Amino acid sequence: MRELRPLTPDRVTDLVGGCAPCTFWQTVPHNGHSGPREPLDLLAEWVETVTSEWGSPGRVAYVDEQPAGHVLLAPARYVPRLAAFPTSPSDPSTLMLVTVMTTPEQAGIRKTLVQTAAKDALAHRARSLEAVGARPLAVSRHACVLDVPFLEKVGFRVERDHPAYPRMRIDLRTVVTLRDEVAEALSRALARVPGVHPAPAPHPNGTSRASVADARPERPLSR
Template identity: 45%
Template structure:
């Protein structure tokens, strides 16, 4: 089976589920988000956001493929590019950190460890950039946990926030506590050994990916509010 990870660009944005391509939960403030939704321009706003971040900051995500079929993705950027984060009670994100907005693994590849691989890739990218001390994320303590290998559950209606359980599994610690939306942090220096282990980890964990035998819902049918 052919497996690879690609940088998120306008060329492969179409490989992200439709619901996530049209969701601007993180990318726009509430007023602009509603305005784009009412005008039917959410997808174009998402494309404009990706284009802007690529030009001004660089790669802001990864898409995972198995046999050239999309299997999952992750999205991250400095908090200044993600104004949706300002609405959280544990905001703002620390000045020395990049914000992990969301990640997902498609249902048919859940339980394969792909979620951890995506997170390792984010860390490797940020370590190479330099000047970044940590990755932070807002967790949801009420989201359904994924019991195996650190994979985030498939994004469904209204779940644009990663489960706190998943973040703990991939190395995050609570940085600012909250009963529902704690802000969590992964220090890059604590994950620095990943730089030497990422390549072998990607090969080992991606090599273990196998499609589930049970039928899985088509990710493209998710609600327009599902994920970002």
């Protein structure tokens, strides 16, 4: 069974990947070395801070109750490492897809994790989701920086180009539009099936047209 749970401070021990626990995005370089604090403590503090001020900064995927992957997202102001990239966004409120990691056996759920991040971004009323991607020209690329081909495969497009580290962007309004178009197409298909009636379209006040009609008083029978 697969389940995606919000990232909480007590779940940072379930983060997976070749460099987990990793604080690459949550820190800035200190003369080429990591800070003196324990990565798990720093990660837990980061998750707690982002959660209290913005919301849970990601999801952890479990398959049969075992950690299988995770996705991190947060506004740019909570991602200090972005300042080290030439394509760092100037707006601190820009919502960033920080990283996506899975165990080798569950690599197929990477797309699902990105889709979940997009849904969480929509819940925050974000219009877009961005990420710094890495091309083959990237020197000493860190494992937590996502590949450009992968980002393009899941719908991201170049927002600010760079030979090594372009900033990628996906328009979440397009995601909503595609979802609505699929729903309409399904409704039209069901309407052509004898004996099947699609659900009524919602009324602007939030009720269905059918329920509005049912609420009208019945006309008296003519004598």
